[in-house]
Amino acid sequence: METPMTRTSSLRSRAAASAVVVVAAALALTACGTGQESGKGGSAEGPGKGGAAGTVSVTDAAGTEVEVPEKAERVVVLSELDLDAALTLGVEPVGLSAGRGQQGAPAYLADEAEGIEVVGAVTGPVMDKVIGAKPDLILAGQLKDEQVVAQLRKIAPTVVTFRHKDSWKESFAGVGEALNKKAEADKVLAGYDERVEELRAALGDRADDTVSVVRWAGNSAAVMQQGVFVSDVLKDLGVKRPAEQAEQGEGHSTPISMEALDRIDGDWLFVGSLDEANTKSLDAALEKKEFAALDAVEKGRVTKVDGSKWTSLGGPAAALSVLDDIEKVMVG
Template sequence: MASSPFVPSPVRRPVSRPVTATVVLAVCALALTSCGSSDPDDGTGSGSGSGSGSGTKKAGGTTTVTDATGTKVEIPAAPERVVALSEMDLDSALALGVEPVGLTAGRGQKGAPAYLADQAKDIPVVGAVTGPDVEKVVQADPDVILAGQLADKQVLAQLRKIAPTVVTIDAAKSWKTSLELTGKALGRTNEAEKFLTGYDTKAAALKKDLGAGAGASVSVARYSAKGTAVMQQGVFVSDVLKDLGFERPGIQSEKGEGHSTPISEENLKEIDGDWLFIGTLDPGTSDSQLLAALGKKAAYRQLNAVRDKHATVIDGSKWTSLGGAQAAVSVLDDIRKAMVK
């Protein structure tokens, strides 16, 4: 739509199956094989995984990590077969130079989030946002499982019979804290620290180059056939925007109850700001198709950000999903392309 005031950025569920009797037997067999009678459960509730599949645990000792729930987990000092059960886990592992042997599909995706698709193209899918497929996790033969923000105690117990399982995302859902914890779990602490230092340097440079624009009000929204949803505080992209000193108009300045908050077209003016970044999770929708859909809606055309040509289409799988380390750096790049002249 050549006349649209939107400016496209140049960047551009399989359902978990019930655990069958076969899977339960497989999990138990793994636990018995790896533990034997010489490593009984000491009853401490440490959460340590009791097995590593078919003996892939690497010699060289173990290390103990306290995960995001406060659980102490004993893991191989240098794990080689890692399963990532959230988008953030996948992002973190790849950022630290570790290619997982299993991943869960990203929000609204059939596989890895679009921004990680090339890096993760050869990694098997072992679950969805709704939860892991335990049978497929068994088949991946992990020696460490990164469990994201998984809170289901029954599923966690099943996973811990397969391999040491680390819940990596705390209640604050901080990608930085998660990266640090993942670095400890994967024996990549130095790499995690280096990444965070690089991010801080890049964010500081962008904030300086934004000049007066660093204090702008910025809205982030996701559009689908169901309507518009905005990103409030307490989610990944809001933390990145806070690092840059941006204001967030309307309810976006408040902590949300869920990952995103639906907003009616009649109330869009409440989140109008200096800039609007909007995307979709539908991999079949192109930037031009999204622009065409939004350009037909009077509520969007009346926004100041749209009239000022300060509206940019972004990758929803990166900006409006769970996010992670590489996503954070990429968001900085998107903002620079859109806002720095």
């Protein structure tokens, strides 16, 4: 169903207004503080019970109780999701781990994260650089190496913010607690839910279409199954997925051969790549007969998207941007 331009313009205006309200509310809450004026160790809106003066106690995703600063000032983030979450909550980290396939922050956060020192990569942190950043709080993503976590905890309070099975929303809520910004995080999540409902209504009949998402790296494709960031966003939106993508995946993405490419077909196909080299490789692949045979290709419904937000590990900023991309493509 084609949607009139007047409706699209109205939708975008409302979405923009909603985003401004969410950010403004978060900043206002940040400015007001959550117990700083009282000088107490905890606060009514704090994430956990009060600890020592100026700290609060939180239980992280690994089940460890950690005393964190009531208002952290020098935060190091060791995952894309933690970076996304911190920036969304008005906290600019002093150190970050490079995103997947990136030299620094994920491409969609490059402007917001400009100037933040890189202290590690997806493979792990560089301890000397973490020490040099002088953090008072470390958000360690889903870091599983207990020895590395133990080393980090000698540098600063360290919070493991999510487990493999956690959704981005659960992880974001955990970051909100670690940063003592639970109220702000709740506002952001409420704004996201409103945006989802708005877009679902705008899709109309196309809400029943099948949406396929593929990660392109090197010269091969990998499907994004259930249990990963973008699949959680699409599940919230309520769109259908190709059979294989409706199943739980064992890892981040599942490789698929060119000979089996028909398994990625859908009414709409979104293909994410992380850099210029992979984008060029994808352009060449789209000319091959295997891609040409797909219904989505024949109908002109293939969209190349930023893999740093679509096929990596994002937070609220990535989720809202994915919804914007879907709106532009599927609503018009």
